[in-house]
Amino acid sequence: MSQTHRSRGVLAADRETLLEIADVLDVLCDARVTLDPEAEHETALRVALFALLDKPTQETWEKVREVEVIPSYVPGLATPSPLGLTLGDIVYAFGLPDLICPSRRALLRALRWVAGEHGGPAQG
Structure with a gap:
């Protein structure tokens, strides 16, 4: 590992966590597109969820808990x-x-769960 990499303070556990967050966001966005092909541009959702998953705080939770994550269909529409x-x-x-605010681990499990329930099998 280079000194430059160490100076940023990124540890192996942090990289693993970031990779898990990215994977969950990918699975979740894939589920959204499966349910609603118009939902392809997910930048705002990814940013909001990443901010919460990166550092779960009550303040961030209160800002993003009302963000729509999974579109819903009413029978017949x-x-x-x-x-x-x-x-x-x-x-x-x-x-x-x-x-x-749930813990990061609980949030990741809940998001994987909903992606599997509403968008096909979740990976990981």
Whole structure:
């Protein structure tokens, strides 16, 4: 490992965590596109979720828990409902309290779970 790399403070565990976050975001965005082909441009969602997953804090949780993560369909409609599943909905459905910020591990598990439930098998 080069000295430059060490000076940034990135440890092996941090890289593994970043790779896991990236994988979960990819799986989640793939699930969204499967449900709604119009949802291809996910930059804002990725940024919001990455900020929370990188450093889960109550302040960040309160900013992003109402972000729609998974589009929802009402039977008989060809387009997604305006009431998709928010991050708070997902965490609550996964069995976690939705008013306090879950741990990174719990958030990652909940997001993998919802991607598997709504977008086919989750990887990893």
